[in-house]
Amino acid sequence: MAISGSPLLDTFTYHTDFPLTPGERVVVDFANRSVVAYVVEITDELPEFATKPVLQKLDEKPFLTSKDVELALRISERFLCPVGKIFDLFFPPGKVMNVKSFVVPQSQELPIKDIIPLTAAREKFGAVTIENWKKSRKIRIVHSYEQKKTRVQKKKFVRLRLSIKDLEKIKLTDLQRKVVEHLFSFDVIEVRELIKNLDLKSISPIQTLEKKGILEVFEDETYEFSDWTIAPIDELTSEQRRVLNSIVYDFKGVHLIYGLTGTGKTEVYFKAMEKVLTEGAQVLYLVPEVSLTPQLLARVKGTFPGREVRVYHSYLSKAKRQGIWLDAHEGNVDIIIGTRSSIWIPMRKLGLIIVDEEHDASFYQQSSPHYDAVEVAVEKGKLHNIPIILGSATPRVTHYFRAIEGEYKLHKLKHRPVGKLPSLELIDMRKSKGFYVLSKKALEEIKELLKDEKQIFVFVHRKGFSNYVVCTNCGTVIKCPNCDISLTYHRHGNILKCHYCGFTTPPFSNCPNCGSAALSARGFGTERVEYELRNFFPSVKIIRLDKETIESPSDYEKALRMIEQEDAQVVVGTKMIAKGLDFPKVGCVIVVDSDRLINLPRYDATENAFQLITQASGRSGRGTFGKTLIQSFNPDHPVIQNAVENDFERFFETEIKTRELLKYPPFSYFVEMIVEHVDEKRCQKKAEEIAELIGKEFSEQFFEIHGPVVPVIKKFKGRFRMKIFLKLKPEASMKELRELIKKHSAQIDLVVDGIGGML
Numbered sequence: 001m002a003i004s005g006s007p008l009l010d011t012f013t014y015h016t017d018f019p020l021t022p023g024e025r026v027v028v029d030f031a032n033r034s035v036v037a038y039v040v041e042i043t044d045e046l047p048e049f050a051t052k053p054v055l056q057k058l059d060e061k062p063f064l065t066s067k068d069v070e071l072a073l074r075i076s077e078r079f080l081c082p083v084g085k086i087f088d089l090f091f092p093p094g095k096v097m098n099v100k101s102f103v104v105p106q107s108q109e110l111p112i113k114d115i116i117p118l119t120a121a122r123e124k125f126g127a128v129t130i131e132n133w134k135k136s137r138k139i140r141i142v143h144s145y146e147q148k149k150t151r152v153q154k155k156k157f158v159r160l161r162l163s164i165k166d167l168e169k170i171k172l173t174d175l176q177r178k179v180v181e182h183l184f185s186f187d188v189i190e191v192r193e194l195i196k197n198l199d200l201k202s203i204s205p206i207q208t209l210e211k212k213g214i215l216e217v218f219e220d221e222t223y224e225f226s227d228w229t230i231a232p233i234d235e236l237t238s239e240q241r242r243v244l245n246s247i248v249y250d251f252k253g254v255h256l257i258y259g260l261t262g263t264g265k266t267e268v269y270f271k272a273m274e275k276v277l278t279e280g281a282q283v284l285y286l287v288p289e290v291s292l293t294p295q296l297l298a299r300v301k302g303t304f305p306g307r308e309v310r311v312y313h314s315y316l317s318k319a320k321r322q323g324i325w326l327d328a329h330e331g332n333v334d335i336i337i338g339t340r341s342s343i344w345i346p347m348r349k350l351g352l353i354i355v356d357e358e359h360d361a362s363f364y365q366q367s368s369p370h371y372d373a374v375e376v377a378v379e380k381g382k383l384h385n386i387p388i389i390l391g392s393a394t395p396r397v398t399h400y401f402r403a404i405e406g407e408y409k410l411h412k413l414k415h416r417p418v419g420k421l422p423s424l425e426l427i428d429m430r431k432s433k434g435f436y437v438l439s440k441k442a443l444e445e446i447k448e449l450l451k452d453e454k455q456i457f458v459f460v461h462r463k464g465f466s467n468y469v470v471c472t473n474c475g476t477v478i479k480c481p482n483c484d485i486s487l488t489y490h491r492h493g494n495i496l497k498c499h500y501c502g503f504t505t506p507p508f509s510n511c512p513n514c515g516s517a518a519l520s521a522r523g524f525g526t527e528r529v530e531y532e533l534r535n536f537f538p539s540v541k542i543i544r545l546d547k548e549t550i551e552s553p554s555d556y557e558k559a560l561r562m563i564e565q566e567d568a569q570v571v572v573g574t575k576m577i578a579k580g581l582d583f584p585k586v587g588c589v590i591v592v593d594s595d596r597l598i599n600l601p602r603y604d605a606t607e608n609a610f611q612l613i614t615q616a617s618g619r620s621g622r623g624t625f626g627k628t629l630i631q632s633f634n635p636d637h638p639v640i641q642n643a644v645e646n647d648f649e650r651f652f653e654t655e656i657k658t659r660e661l662l663k664y665p666p667f668s669y670f671v672e673m674i675v676e677h678v679d680e681k682r683c684q685k686k687a688e689e690i691a692e693l694i695g696k697e698f699s700e701q702f703f704e705i706h707g708p709v710v711p712v713i714k715k716f717k718g719r720f721r722m723k724i725f726l727k728l729k730p731e732a733s734m735k736e737l738r739e740l741i742k743k744h745s746a747q748i749d750l751v752v753d754g755i756g757g758m759l
């Protein structure tokens with residue numbers, strides 16, 4: 001059995017009187033609690049130790065198959081994850097099932113002989129008696145679950161019923177008029193949102209208007225805002241057709257499409273999907289972030305009218321996710337567009353998995369259980385014998401290496417069907433005196449393009465106004481009390497904020513260390529860039545997209561439609577605007593702070609920097625022609641040079657040599673062990689103990705061990721951190737390592753081949 005939610009690496013043995021199959025969910029007693037567990041393996045052999053019984057089956061028929069079990073085991077071995085936590089991923093969050101509680105008699109003298117429902121027992125003997133029996137251990141309470149389709153929560157929407165002309169004749173109060181006028185600009189809006197937008201004190205003006213028949217309030221569980229559809233293309237270019245043919249000619253295994261930005265990878269996926277869909281199978285289309293779903297959904301709807309398409313991600317309500325999950329499991333959905341977690345949905349008729357922007361670090365889960373969804377997709381493909389298509393303009397170094405080695409099939413797209421690849425220009429910021437946020441050149445470029453009615457994307461790595469506040473007298477940097485991270489100043493709200501834990505505080509007027517008033521805000525983020533742009537271009541429509549301004553997918557969709565309808569001329573944003581988006585009017589992309597990532601102490605820092613610059617720059621020139629300006633304080637750095645030349649292959653050549661020399665993936669398994677404790681000393685001691693154990697017992701199996709070291713972020717959410725780094729030989733046994741650290745598994749976080757994680 002794998003125990004749900006348990007951080008332990010172990011599985012546990014129980015006995016059963018009723019038949020069970022692998023993958024089934026049951027209830028067992030674990031550490032004196034009734035918990036959910038998953039059947040991993042059935043055996044006739046009796047172990048030498050005493051076992052407890054399985055208490056209950058959970059589901060009438062199992063949701064998981066033996067292939068799912070195998071997948072969970074492989075992934076938990078590959079990434080050193082707790083098995084139970086991996087099994088949990090198969091299911092949507094929240095209770096899919098109804099809980100029922102039962103009384104189990106433990107003693108012969110009781111008037112209860114059989115298991116009976118708790119409610120019935122309470123009625124018959126009284127709640128107090130039951131409680132007493134429980135305390136004296138004469139009975140036990142167990143829980144059973146009943147699968148039930150949860151009622152989907154309905155949202156209330158509102159729309160106008162009368163035309164502007166009709167409304168002119170009707171007398172309205174000021175408040176009512178405000179509501180009506182707001183509704184002119186929306187077809188349909190959620191009631192909740194209308195109230196929020198207008199800052200209404202109650203729902204009553206809406207109700208009055210409804211009574212008068214001026215507007216209509218309706219409920220709908222399936223209403224998606226999105227009536228956004230994007231028309232399909234006429235036909236593939238010859239280059240796209242060539243790639244498509246070579247994929248479907250040998251339609252199995254893993255295919256990697258390395259296609260420069262805007263070369264029409266999406267359209268190739270669509271054609272491959274069509275083939276699978278007409279055969280009656282389902283398609284899973286993974287994207288790294290929710291932000292990419294609205295535009296993609298619009299394209300999928302345009303290309304596959306009549307198909308059942310669903311979007312699955314963590315912003316949906318639990319009830320909604322469960323509904324989609326059950327439908328997908330049953331095979332009632334043709335296409336799922338989803339983020340990382342959707343890789344685990346046990347879709348019954350899965351025929352193809354697409355992983356778009358496969359390089360993206362969001363595919364790696366940064367919290368426990370740590371796993372790489374792309375790797376899960378590849379394993380799933382093997383187990384189900386279905387093809388996997390990975391695509392990116394900047395493939396992961398490891399994946400491109402596998403493709404060159406023949407493990408994956410490599411396909412290349414180099415030409416844009418429409419528009420041109422942007423011309424890239426490097427701006428040496430060391431020479432940009434007096435303009436250290438936006439260079440003079442960038443400002444001039446914006447001015448010119450605005451005249452031509454082009455749009456401009458301004459990419460900034462960080463959000464906020466300034467990055468940190470420092471005392472110029474004693475050098476103290478203002479830090480988060482929980483995280484040992486500098487606080488960022490936000491002009492909006494006039495606060496200092498921790499981007500790791502969300503802690504906020506009003507700005508200090510004096511240095512907490514020396515009391516001096518000489519505090520200075522340094523560095524800059526999106527908010528500052530927006531502020532400067534507004535100063536330079538007061539009458540231009542500027543919008544900002546970052547986690548502060550965009551809180552939900554519908555915010556994001558609204559912003560995207562503003563861009564589409566050219567209600568936004570300049571768009572300032574974080575990585576939200578750097579990837580996947582396709583707008584033909586974008587004439588220039590400015591990468592404001594290209595250096596930010598290069599020098600981070602991570603093995604994949606340069607890879608990350610290259611990807612981000614290339615992806616951001618790729619938003620330009622998708623209609624006719626376009627430019628990209630890359631501002632840099634390190635213009636001679638090879639990564640910046642490669643990015644300016646848009647030369648992934650050259651970048652790969654150098655990067656892979658470095659990796660081989662330093663024994664980083666794909667030439668090793670790179671394991672980070674993170675030990676955390678509220679007490680600094682205990683944290684250090686534990687880390688030393690583990691490092692010593694591995695050094696002694698496992699040394700044959702690794703190239704190098706580093707640490708324990710104090711990481712860049714030495715404290716997070718009030719807990720101290722230490723790290724141990726291990727580079728394992730390709731033939732090293734994860735199983736053995738797992739055995740070795742098993743008894744410490746509740747105290748360490750293990751990250752295998754992690755990308756983009758916390759420093």
Ligand SMILES: Nc1ncnc2c1ncn2[C@@H]1O[C@H](COP(=O)(O)OP(=O)(O)OP(=O)(O)O)[C@@H](O)[C@H]1O
Binds near residue numbers: 233235259418
């Ligand atoms: N054969 C074609 N004929 C006409 N237009 C096409 C064709 N293929 C793609 N396009 C258009 O080219 C644009 C870019 O295509 P797409 O978004 O598929 O590129 P991509 O490779 O996925 O880009 P990125 O990696 O930057 O996300 C889209 O507007 C798409 O409609």
Ligand SMILES: [Zn+2]
Binds near residue numbers: 483
């Ligand atoms: Zn914090």
